[in-house]
Amino acid sequence: MLFATLPLLFAATALASPLHQHSSLYKRACATGPDTAADFVKYTGYSTPALNAVTPPGYTNAYTNLQASSNADGYGGFSVLSTYDVAGCAAQCTSRANCNAFNIFYERAPAAANSNCTSSATIKCVFWTGAVTPANAKNTGSTQNNFQIVIAGSNGYVASAIAPSAGYAMPVYLSNNAVQAPLDCNGKDTYLGFQTFNATFDASRCAAACSAQAAYALAHPPSDGSKPKTCQFFNTYVESKNGVAQDQKCVLYSQTWGKSVATNTGYAYGQDVYSVGMSYAYSNATDAGVCTKA
Incomplete structure (x- = not known):
């Protein structure tokens, strides 16, 4: 049957930020390097994996190593990764019926109450129905209880099925x-x-x-x-x-x-x-x- 493997009908378009979604449920690693927001975004341990990432088969790279995450169309949730695993993030997106793009990044967040860390680093894989683009990568973080949450090593990828051909803008x-x-x-x-x-x-x-x-x-x-x-x-x-x-x-x-x-x-x-x-x-x-x- 035609289009048997495609998502047929999607939920209504939604704009959402992944920064505040159930963050307390996930175990985080301590942030590496000097413990300030400014040092977090410039730390090469976060930028290097982003810059060296290989675009997974079936996807097109939309942007690389930004200090902001996407607020795209059709937010589909996120998962937390133990490593900066673009291929693994892509596999999760592919397995989801309504996922046509994803964004992977490091997020600075408060450390758990029983941790010796001052801050922590979470690697997030965020799923979208619409395309992620440099234009919608506007989420640079927020301040919560005097703690500055920031983003580093942010890469965006769009499924080849909706990626534009040469001469056309992102969809x-x-x-x-x-x-x-x-x-x-x-x-x-x-x-x-x-x-x-x-x-x-x-x-x-x-x-x-x-x-x-x-x-x-x-x-x-x-x-x-x-x-x-x-x-x-x-x-x-x-x-x-x-x-x-x-x-x-x-x-x-x-x-x-x-x-x-x-x-x-x-x-x-x-x-x-x-x-x-x-x-x-x-x-x-x-x-x-x-x-x-x-």
């Missing part, structure tokens, strides 16, 4: 909603059609379709001398029929649209219900096709 996760684009600022339709693929979900197919449409439009400009209408944005998702995945849709547009117009959750046809899942939106990295008032 925006739309959960179970597809783009329902209105007319642009000049009252023009930006919809350029769609393609359907009956195979394992892979966003790169849509990137190729969008690029091919743009190339064709430029090579065959309108006879009236108007500007060619090229693909600058696409929305791809899994379409399901009565809860069973049917195919991957790639819907092409000449302009980038935001989450506010992702209002299409599916439709009913007779006794059948068609729904949207695993929906992502991608923009041209150099020209998002922003509308300019004529």
